[in-house]
Amino acid sequence: MRSSASKLSLCLLMTPFVLWIVLLVLLPHLQMLRVSFHVRESWDTVTLGLEQYQNFFSESYYWRTFVRTGVMSLFTTFLTLVIAFPIAWYIAQLARGRAKGFLFLACLIPFWASELVRTYGWMILLRESGLFSTWLQALGLADGPVEMLYNDAAVIIGLVYNGLLFMVVPLVTTLDGMDENLVEAGYDLGGNHWTVLREIIVPWAMPGVVSGCIVVFMLTLGSYLTPILMGGKDSAWFTEQIFTQFITRFNWEQGAALGVLLLVLSSVIVWLGLRVTGQNLRKVMG
Amino acid sequence: MDSQPRTILTRTGALAAFLTAAVFSTSTLAEELRLITWGGYAPDDVVAQFEKETGIDVKITLSNNEDMISKLRATGGAGFDLAQPSQDRIIGVQRQFNIYQPIDLGKIDTDQIQPSMLKATEKSTSLNGKQYGVPAVWGTSGLIVNKDVADTVTDYTDLCDDAVAGKVSYRLKRPTLIGFAFALGEDPFAAYDDKDKYQSILAKVEDKLIDCKANVKTYWTGGDQLLALMRTGEVKAAMAWDAGGWKLHGENPDISFVAPKSGALGWIDTFALPRRSENVDAAYKWINFVMQPEIAAKITNQSGNFTASKGADEFVKADLRDAYRQSFDEKALNNIKWYPPVPPGLEAMEGQVLDRVQAAN
Numbered sequence: 247m248r249s250s251a252s253k254l255s256l257c258l259l260m261t262p263f264v265l266w267i268v269l270l271v272l273l274p275h276l277q278m279l280r281v282s283f284h285v286r287e288s289w290d291t292v293t294l295g296l297e298q299y300q301n302f303f304s305e306s307y308y309w310r311t312f313v314r315t316g317v318m319s320l321f322t323t324f325l326t327l328v329i330a331f332p333i334a335w336y337i338a339q340l341a342r343g344r345a346k347g348f349l350f351l352a353c354l355i356p357f358w359a360s361e362l363v364r365t366y367g368w369m370i371l372l373r374e375s376g377l378f379s380t381w382l383q384a385l386g387l388a389d390g391p392v393e394m395l396y397n398d399a400a401v402i403i404g405l406v407y408n409g410l411l412f413m414v415v416p417l418v419t420t421l422d423g424m425d426e427n428l429v430e431a432g433y434d435l436g437g438n439h440w441t442v443l444r445e446i447i448v449p450w451a452m453p454g455v456v457s458g459c460i461v462v463f464m465l466t467l468g469s470y471l472t473p474i475l476m477g478g479k480d481s482a483w484f485t486e487q488i489f490t491q492f493i494t495r496f497n498w499e500q501g502a503a504l505g506v507l508l509l510v511l512s513s514v515i516v517w518l519g520l521r522v523t524g525q526n527l528r529k530v531m532g
Numbered sequence: 533m534d535s536q537p538r539t540i541l542t543r544t545g546a547l548a549a550f551l552t553a554a555v556f557s558t559s560t561l562a563e564e565l566r567l568i569t570w571g572g573y574a575p576d577d578v579v580a581q582f583e584k585e586t587g588i589d590v591k592i593t594l595s596n597n598e599d600m601i602s603k604l605r606a607t608g609g610a611g612f613d614l615a616q617p618s619q620d621r622i623i624g625v626q627r628q629f630n631i632y633q634p635i636d637l638g639k640i641d642t643d644q645i646q647p648s649m650l651k652a653t654e655k656s657t658s659l660n661g662k663q664y665g666v667p668a669v670w671g672t673s674g675l676i677v678n679k680d681v682a683d684t685v686t687d688y689t690d691l692c693d694d695a696v697a698g699k700v701s702y703r704l705k706r707p708t709l710i711g712f713a714f715a716l717g718e719d720p721f722a723a724y725d726d727k728d729k730y731q732s733i734l735a736k737v738e739d740k741l742i743d744c745k746a747n748v749k750t751y752w753t754g755g756d757q758l759l760a761l762m763r764t765g766e767v768k769a770a771m772a773w774d775a776g777g778w779k780l781h782g783e784n785p786d787i788s789f790v791a792p793k794s795g796a797l798g799w800i801d802t803f804a805l806p807r808r809s810e811n812v813d814a815a816y817k818w819i820n821f822v823m824q825p826e827i828a829a830k831i832t833n834q835s836g837n838f839t840a841s842k843g844a845d846e847f848v849k850a851d852l853r854d855a856y857r858q859s860f861d862e863k864a865l866n867n868i869k870w871y872p873p874v875p876p877g878l879e880a881m882e883g884q885v886l887d888r889v890q891a892a893n
Contacts, residue, residue, distance in 0.1 A: 305884070307891030375764040393698075393766075396750045478750030482891050494598045494705075495883040496605065496629075 275509070282502035298503030308487065308504070315484040316511055318398070319466040322405045326413045326462050327455065329406065334417030334454075335447075339426060353414050361408060365475050368404050369395060372476075396478030404472040409462035416461070420454030421447075456525045460516050467512050484508055565814040568593045568600055569616040570801065571755070572775075572835025573669060574822075582821050588814045597621050604631040609807030614815040616668060619652075619800045620871035623659045628876055633807045634662035639816045642666075644823040649840045653802055656873045665802030666819065667840035669831065672796035672868055673707045674859070676758075676777040678768040679786040685769040687793040688715040692744035701761055702771035704751045704886050706879070707797055711771060712737045714794040714869060721872050731881060738885045742892045751890075762787055775836030778855040789855070791864035798868040800840070 285295040302308045337349045356364060371377045372394040382388040394400060428450070432442040448455070473483035488508065491501030520526060567574060571594050579590045593612070595603070600617050604610075609631035617625070626632050642650060649667040657665035677685050684695045688711040691700045702708050713720040713733050723729040749767055752758040755776055761767040762780050774796070777789025803819050805812060822828060828839040829847030836852065838845070845853070 305887075307887050311891055373764075374766045393749075474753065479745060479748050479890075480893070487887070490883070490887070493602045495879065496598075496601060497880065497883070 278502045284499045311482045322466045323463045326409045330413035338418045338421035400476045404476045412461045413458040416454040416458040564589045566591045566612045568612040575834040605629045613809040613811045619656045620873045622657045624876045632664045633805045641820045665804045669837045670800040671837040672774045672798045674796040675790045676770045676772045681768045697747045699768040701752045701767045741889045781855045789859045795867040795869045798870040
C-alpha cells in the first residue's frame with residue numbers, strides 16, 4: 247500500500263518532466279530528423295533520401311560556416327573561462343560578507359536585460375560614430391572615426407559577455423567549497439603559484455569548469471542575435487543559415503538537415519570535452 | 533456505490549458544457565480581425581477608427597514577405613484572417629503550398645482603387661481563373677544617396693565604386709540580385725521562364741557581389757538599422773526602399789532617394805485572404821475601410837508608401853509629395869521595373885547565390 251502511494255507520487259512528480267521532454271524536446275527533434283531525410287521532387291511529392299546531407303558536403307559554404315561556428319564557439323568558451331576564473335576566485339575565496347553578495351549581483355545585473363538590449367549596448371559602444379570611437383578621437387589616439395563593429399572580434403566580445411555569467415556561477419559554486427588550507431598546504435610543501443594552481447585549484451574546480459564550459463559552449467553555438475547584429479557582412483554563423491533555410495527559403499528539408507548536424511556537432515564536442523578532462527556528466531551536473 | 537460515478541459523470545458533463553459555452557460565447561462576443569502586415573500599413577489611429585466604427589478588434593502581426601509565407605505555410609493558411617504579401621509572391625506560393633483562398637471582388641468597393649493597378653494585380657495574382665490579391669500599397673527599391681557621393685552613385689553597380697568603399701550598404705535579398713542584374717545590362721524578368729539563362733545572369737551577379745563585398749560596410753537586415761546607418765553618416769549610399777529615403781530626406785535634405793539609371797524596382801503589396809481565415813467578412817470590411825482616400829492617405833503619411841487608393845494623393849503631406857516628385861520625374865516613373873510573379877524554383881537558385889556571397893571572403 248505504502249509503496250504504491252510512493253510510486254503514485256513519484257509518477258505525479260515525474261509527469262510534467264516527462265511530458266516536457268517528450269513533447270517539447272524529443273518529438274520535435276524526431277520530426278526534424280524525419281524532415282531532414284525528405285527530398286522534395288515537386289510541390290506535393292516527397293521521397294526519402296540523403297540529398298540534404300549531400301548538399302551540406304558538396305556546397306563548401308555550408309561546412310565552412312559549420313567549422314567556423316564550431317571553432318569560434320570553442321575559442322569564445324576558452325576566453326570566457328580565462329576571464330571568468332579570476333572573477334570566480336575572487337568572489338568565492340577573497341571577497342567576504344557583503345562584498346561577496348554585491349559582486350555576485352554585479353555579475354547578474356546585466357542579465358536583467360534581454361540579449362537584444364545587451365547586444366545593442368555593445369553596438370552603441372563599438373560603432374564608428376559610437377562612444378569608444380569618440381573617446382579615442384578626443385584623447386588624440388585616433389585621427390578619424392574608428393570602426394570596431396562588424397568584425398569577428400566584435401562578435402567574440404558580444405558572445406563572451408553573454409556567456410560570462412554562466413561560467414562564473416558554476417565556478418563560484420565549486421570554488422566556494424574549497425578549503426583554503428589546501429592552498430596554504432600547497433605553498434608550505436614548496437609549491438609556487440603555478441604548481442598550486444595546476445595541482446590543487448584546477449583539479450578541485452574541474453567539475454565547475456567543465457559544466458560552465460558546456461553551458462557557455464552550447465549557448466554560443468546556438469546564439470543567433472549577437473553574431474548577426476555585431477558581425478555584419480562576414481557574420482556567417484550556422485544558426486543563421488538554419489534560420490535562412492526555414493524562414494527565407496521555405497526549404498524546411500535543408501534547414502532540418504542543418505539543424506540535425508548542429509545537434510550532432512554540439513553533442514560530439516561536449517562528449518569529447520568530457521572524455522579529455524576525464525569527467526562524466528553525473529559528476530559535472532550533480 | 534452505483535450512484536457516485538454517475539454524479540461525477542454528470543458533473544463532468546456539466547463542466548464540459550459550461551466550458552464549451554464559455555469558449556463559444558467569447559468567440560462570438562469579441563469579433564476579431566487578425567491581420568499580418570508590414571510595419572506602417574496599419575497606423576494606430578486608423579486601427580482605432582476602424583475598431584470604433586465596426587466594433588471589430590484588430591490584432592496586428594508585423595511581418596515581411598518570407599515570414600508571412602512561412603507562418604501561413606506552417607499552419608496551412610490558418611492563424612490570420614488577412615495578409616498583405618507582395619503581388620509577385622502570391623501565385624507561385626499558392627501553387628506550392630495552397631495557403632490562400634480566392635478573393636471575391638464583388639465584396640470589395642473597387643471604385644476606390646486605381647484601375648491600372650487593379651488590373652495589373654489581377655493579371656499577376658490569378659491562378660486557374662481565380663484572383664487571389666487586390667492592390668493595397670506600392671513602392672520601389674532604389675538608391676538612398678548622401679549628397680557627398682550623389683555624383684558617383686547613380687546606379688546599383690556604382691555602389692561598388694572605389695570612391696565609396698566602406699560606406700555602402702544593401703540587403704542580401706532577392707531585390708539586390710535583380711537590381712544588380714539590371715545594372716549589369718541584363719533583363720532578369722525576361723529570363724524568369726528560362727532557368728538556364730537566369731542561372732547565367734545570377735552567376736554574373738554573384739561574381740559582381742563577391743567582388744563588391746569589400747566595399748560594403750554591412751548588409752542591412754532591418755529598416756531601422758539602415759536608417760541609423762544613414763543618419764550617422766556611417767553609410768553614404770545604400771540600396772533601399774523609397775519610403776526610407778523620403779523619411780531621411782525629411783530629417784536631412786542632404787540625403788535623398790534616387791531612381792537608379794537602370795530603373796527602380798517596383799512592387800505592389802496586396803490584400804490576400806489566408807485559406808483558413810476565420811473572419812472573411814471583417815477582412816473585406818478592413819479592405820474597404822483603408823482604401824478610402826482619407827484613410828489611405830494616413831497610411832501613406834505613416835509608412836511613406838503610396839497606396840492604390842484613388843484620389844488619396846491630395847490628402848498626403850505636402851513634403852512627402854515633393855520628395856516623391858523630386859525622386860521620380862516622368863522618365864524615371866516610366867522606367868520602373870515592376871516585379872512579375874516569381875515562378876517556383878527560382879528562389880532556391882537565388883538562395884544559393886546569396887549564401888555563397890554571404891560566405892565569401
